[in-house]
Amino acid sequence: MGTHSKTERLLLIVTIWEAVLVALVSPLSATGPLAGLRVADWLGLDEAGRVGRIVMLYHSLAVPFVAALVYLVLDLFPVAERRAEVVRSTVTAGYVLTSLGGIGFAYLGGGWIAHGLFLVGLSLVFYAGAVLAVGLVPWRVGGADDPRSYGSAVERWALWLTVLYTLITAAIGGATASFFGNGFEAFLAEDVLRVEHNLGHKAIIAHLHAMLMLIDIVILIIVGRTFRLDGTPYRVAMWLTIVGGAVATFATWSVMVIEFAHKIINVGVFLLLIGGGTVAVQGLARLIRERQTEGVSGLRALLTDPVRFGMLFELLFVNVVVTAPGLSVAFNLEMYRQPEYLEVERAIAVGHWHVLATLSAVIVLFLVVDRLRVRGWLRRLVGWGVLVGSSLAFIFVQFYMLRRPGEDPGWTIPFIDAGVALFLVALAIFLGVQLARLLNRRREEAR
Template sequence: MRSIADRFRYLFTSTRGLVLLAIGLVALVTAIWSSLSGPMVEWGVKDFVVRTLGMKLVEAEREGRIISLYHAIAFAVVAVLVYLMTHAIPMRVQQRANINATITAGYMLAMFSGLIFGYFGQNWVFHGLFLVGQGLIFWAGCMLAVALWPWGRSWRQPDPAYARTPGGVDLERVAFFVMTVSTLGSAALGGISGAFFGNGFQSFLAEDLVREPVKDLLQKAVIGHLHIMLTLICIATALLIGRWFDFRGILHKIAMPLMILGTAVITLGAWSVVATPHAHTIIYVGSVFVMLAALFLVIYGWGRLIREGTAGSRRPTFGQKLAALLRDPLRFGSLWQMVYMNFVVSGVGIFMAVKLDEIFRVWPHREERIALTGHWHSLSALTATILLCYFADMMGLQGRARRWFGWVLILASDVAFAGATLFAIKRLFVTEYGQQVMVNWLMLAIDFGLGAVLVALALFLIWRLADLFRRNGRWAAEADEEVVQR
């Protein structure tokens, strides 16, 4: 008979349990804190939540609260990526256990302490614990970098189908290593600025400073930090999806050097924000390399789905190929979201950069602020949907539930992101005085799309929670499977 201790062991030591716990906490935080904005304010939900939970929302502290919330969610997402990497990439068992234990303690301590400090009164003990949690996360990243060291003989790539050097160094492992080291340096960039809070440096939101003609070095460091951290999360996600699809062949051999070079160039570009006004030019160059690598992954992945789905046909028709491509919404969707990202995030961002002085700086500051905020939120949420596709497959979602979850996740989120993008650039189409009808429909699309995604995720998590209470549920088999693999 399985005990309560077995269930806790599953949640805190197995990869599936750790990821499930982190995603569950992110979903819980998102559900509660999303009630503090948007239509929830007009409906009175915000006041009810604030009174019930005893939150202390001082207007002068708003920026600091939002920063605490963003970091609380980001810590859990980084932990999820680390769990998936330690699961997917060969390393010593003790290294995997140490990394997972350290980052679990770190993100949970930082998440809860940061939210308590930001939203329930400024008790500085919790701020200290918030910093301790971040320190543990950083140390887990250092251990991950050591574990990913790609030049050891134990991790040479013997298969010529994968990208490798003439000496057998696995270039995909190099890409993971470069991304991890870049993340550590970029986290330190933000930490340096954070160390000066209260000493002549105050909390601010980056979108509020875009039109300030003069920014000090610490403000520039924060701007560079938030840009590169989100970019590196996207890169880590793309590399993990590549392992999920067993990315190989000529496209893999081209993509991995591009990903390594692009990651390094983007990181240096983001860091150089503090030193040169031409930093974005460097970032654009690095982005081209990374986006090309992602394109090659999409081409390979979709080609594989089509080949697997039409294996029984000698000359498959276009309809058969399309059906094979769309047969599994989770695998198709993880790659489709990368393509869709170019329409609602990357393409719009490039257009804004090219036409910044000609169009966007002519708008009222509020409109440019909306565009920037929507840009960052869409990118992070799209990346989250890709990770959810990967995770749902890992958790064994099958049959009709798999199809429903996958298609709701993809279609509903894409409707929401399309609405958010059009809302951000609405001034290109309508005047301020004639915008209301368009705004009403776009807000409906955003609320409906995101609501459907949250409902689908909630049902998925409830299914797994109910399974956890079963005597010999899926969780027990997954825990036993992981023990055998180790």
């Protein structure tokens, strides 16, 4: 099996894996649309273990997501095939064990054996990341015959540094969690908004914020690579990514011991946003030029391919549904810290990063669809279905979060549910068709 074909199968499998996990755990939510099924009661899930279950669930979903990014990086950047194969096999085994162990321990009564498998999976993924970092060292590029050897050195430096920061951030989370039951208890960041944070709280919060930011930086670099961006604007964007990523990451780590570092994070994030906007604008210009060669111009040139347009749209839309609301809260922090705003502040703390994480997932899904070379009606269906559905949900989540105390946000729920439903239906059709095509090819190959 060729490397490209292997990458496509791995990407399809991990996407199906994530979709199945989401489908399995959706009925377990106490507040979701499927709560009426009372599956949680049937499984005997009590309130005492809720926080731990959520933490395990986050990791069970996030690690396969990271694996998908690893597959894309290996597909786009020159890494020695022998080392790349080690990374692929290790990260695949790692995400499978992490998800099975995490879900099994948290929800299915798998006991401590399942928890052990969860830890083994995380360890394998960390090892794969370390091998990947060695393979991506920017001063060693592929041979002239490697089609992935194009691009600027600054792009490779940006990716390599981000991978290094990610490994360190993962180690911070793992080191802190190793004290579980010995001075450290599981918690959710939104539950400790107004309490004095100890070192364990600060370390986990730093881990959460830095990991999501670093994942998004990798996504940004992959998008730029997918569009084969180059030239001075792109190099400037990558330099902004390097500087902004370093400032924001080191400041996030420093929050554990230096409270003032919170303000420095904003400087790094600002640089990252400029870099992301530059990539988006340059990508849109590239997309228009590509379509003009096919006789399509203007706005229609962008809208003919909702998948590629969607990647770039989300890089700009993030400022509407994440950056702007975040700034609004920051500028009115004293108001949101009033006692009557506690429930609102908690909703913002939960919703804000969930929107960012889901928006990131939308971009990666589009990258996967594009890499699988999906064409025709299926590309348009998954492109517009996911883009419109997620955008609808993101917009009305803002009204749900940014409400006045005592105001009933229930009117937003039907719109959010409709957006999520459209997203999931488009995803289900896409995965169903792709799986059927894969099985048909396997049958033909077996003949």
